[in-house]
Amino acid sequence: MHEYSLVQSLVGRVEAEARARGAVAVHRVVVSVGELSGVDPDLLETAYQTFRAGTGCERAELTIRRVEAGWACPACGRRLGRGAPLGCPECGRPAELPPGADEILLERIEMEVP
Amino acid sequence: MCTTCGCGDPEIVPVELHERILAGNDRAARHNREHFLAQGVLALNLMGSPGSGKTAILEATARAARERGWRLGAVSADLATDHDARRLEKAGIPARAITTGQACHLDAELVHRSLHDFPWRETDVFFIENVGNLVCPAIYDLGQAANVVVLSVAEGEDKPLKYPVMFKAADLVLLTKCDLLPHLEVDPARIEDALRRVMPRPALIRLSARTGDGLGRWIDWLAERRAALPRSTGAAHAHEHEHEHRGDGGHGHAHEAAAAPGAGPVPPGGGH
Numbered sequence: 228m229h230e231y232s233l234v235q236s237l238v239g240r241v242e243a244e245a246r247a248r249g250a251v252a253v254h255r256v257v258v259s260v261g262e263l264s265g266v267d268p269d270l271l272e273t274a275y276q277t278f279r280a281g282t283g284c285e286r287a288e289l290t291i292r293r294v295e296a297g298w299a300c301p302a303c304g305r306r307l308g309r310g311a312p313l314g315c316p317e318c319g320r321p322a323e324l325p326p327g328a329d330e331i332l333l334e335r336i337e338m339e340v341p
Numbered sequence: 342m343c344t345t346c347g348c349g350d351p352e353i354v355p356v357e358l359h360e361r362i363l364a365g366n367d368r369a370a371r372h373n374r375e376h377f378l379a380q381g382v383l384a385l386n387l388m389g390s391p392g393s394g395k396t397a398i399l400e401a402t403a404r405a406a407r408e409r410g411w412r413l414g415a416v417s418a419d420l421a422t423d424h425d426a427r428r429l430e431k432a433g434i435p436a437r438a439i440t441t442g443q444a445c446h447l448d449a450e451l452v453h454r455s456l457h458d459f460p461w462r463e464t465d466v467f468f469i470e471n472v473g474n475l476v477c478p479a480i481y482d483l484g485q486a487a488n489v490v491v492l493s494v495a496e497g498e499d500k501p502l503k504y505p506v507m508f509k510a511a512d513l514v515l516l517t518k519c520d521l522l523p524h525l526e527v528d529p530a531r532i533e534d535a536l537r538r539v540m541p542r543p544a545l546i547r548l549s550a551r552t553g554d555g556l557g558r559w560i561d562w563l564a565e566r567r568a569a570l571p572r573s574t575g576a577a578h579a580h581e582h583e584h585e586h587r588g589d590g591g592h593g594h595a596h597e598a599a600a601a602p603g604a605g606p607v608p609p610g611g612g613h
Contacts, residue, residue: 229446229477237362244356254353258362265480265506298541310502312537321541329509331363331480336356 230266230274233331237275241336242283250338253287257335261328262296271331292334298322366481369449373484376456377467383567384467386483388507389491390500391473394517394550396425398491398559399468400432401550405560406466407433414464416455418447418472425470434468435460446477449484466563475504487512487566494518494527501535508539513546513562520549 237258245253260268268291275289298307300315301323307313313322361367377384389395399415406413415436417425423438430436437459439451452469461467469485471478490511492500495518501508508514514536516529529547536543546562548555 229480232444232448233362236365240360240362240364244358248354248356250354251351263506263509265476310538312534313539313541314537323541329506330361333358333360333362335358337353338356339351340354341351 230270231278233266233271234274234278237333238278238282238284240333241287244336245283245338248338248340250340252339253284253336254339255288255290255335255337256284256333257290257292257337259292259294259327259330259332259334261294261324261330263324263329264294264331265329266331268293287336294325294327294330296328297325299325363480363482366449369453370482370484373449373453373456374486375484377484377486378571380462381570381572382461382464382467383563383570384469384483384485385566386469386471386478386485386488387491388471388475388478388488388511389473390475390493390496393473393491393493393496395470395473395491396428397550398515398517398548399429399434399470401553401556402559402563403429403432403434405556406563409560409564411465411563412463413466413468414459414461415468415470416452416459417470418451420444420472435464441472445472445474446481447471447483448481452483465567475500475507479504479507479510486570489513489515491515491517492532494522494525494529494532498527498531499535501532501539505539508536509541511540511544513544514540515559516545516547518549518551519547519554520552 237256241253241256258271260266260271272289272291279285279287298313299305299322300318300320302318302320303315305315305317307322314320315322373384387395396417403413413434415426415429415434416439417429417436418439418441419425420441420443423440426436426438437455439447439455441447441451447469469483488510490507490513492514494516516532519529522529533543533545536545546555546558548559
């Protein structure tokens with residue numbers, strides 16, 4: 228249940244940004260969640276809904292973009308099948324993930340500036 | 342103010358950030374890593390299920406390390422009790438408990454705080470025994486040089502497939518309690534096959550803390566990692582300076598780590 232501590236960091240970061248820009252309200256927070264980020268998008272949503280009351284995100288919608296794992300060979304770009312061993316069948320090179328597939332990122336904040 | 346038509350409505354401003362939500366933890370982890378590297382300490386994040394044998398591995402490692410003349414140290418995290426730290430002390434490893442309360446994982450700030458009253462600088466290998474959990478600890482960088490995941494043969498052949506995030510983060514998997522294999526219907530080859538599907542650079546050592554089988558390979562792996570530690574070029578800064586613990590992962594002083602994170606390729610110590 229680390230989603231709650233993540234939401235805490237997220238809300239803190241959004242509040243700081245809103246303060247720095249003199250925003251009067253935050254309307255939307257856009258987050259991307261990689262399939263291998265270790266974060267469950269549904270749990271994150273629940274944690275956000277629970278935690279946002281009384282914070283600067285109280286009226287901000289949360290949009291979650293999901294990023295698929297998509298392992299691929301860094302040399303030839305060949306995509307590996309789901310559940311396949313993580314080496315390129317051609318050259319044997321260890322597969323790599325596309326950007327964001329193992330991360331949880333704060334992508335965008337939409338705020339109201341007077 | 343809306344500048345398009347002058348209607349007086351406030352303006353919605355999109356702010357593009359594209360930054361890690363764990364950026365605060367990453368900063369604290371970089372800070373820890375810099376300290377470890379400056380002192381030439383090999384710091385390892387030891388993760389695994391409750392009961393997988395993390396503490397037993399360290400007890401067995403203590404015996405082998407004594408022969409090599411290595412000084413070990415450990416912090417040991419659990420939701421409650423200091424049982425593991427006391428076990429390690431008994432085995433001759435200076436150890437401190439980190440009691441996390443409700444938290445299911447360690448973060449870099451908790452580790453940093455635990456370093457303040459612990460003689461970690463006088464160690465060669467420093468173990469951070471994480472909370473027993475195959476989920477949450479995987480995503481928090483603590484400043485370690487490598488992640489070691491402990492998996493016991495009794496946990497099931499498909500554990501790596503069920504917890505891919507944890508095993509993807511592993512630099513080495515220790516397959517423990519191998520002395521139990523004759524009593525179980527478990528094929529270690531199937532565990533290795535599962536690892537190949539979640540770890541791009543699979544590395545596994547089979548061992549038994551009880552019989553000592555395989556411990557030599559683990560000690561060799563530790564020796565290789567010690568030898569591969571990047572030597573710090575900057576002046577080692579003392580750790581006695583004042584810290585402001587603001588609880589947001591930030592620090593009262595800034596010094597970015599120049600050294601690379603410990604995500605380098607695993608030396609060919611794995612396999613079986």
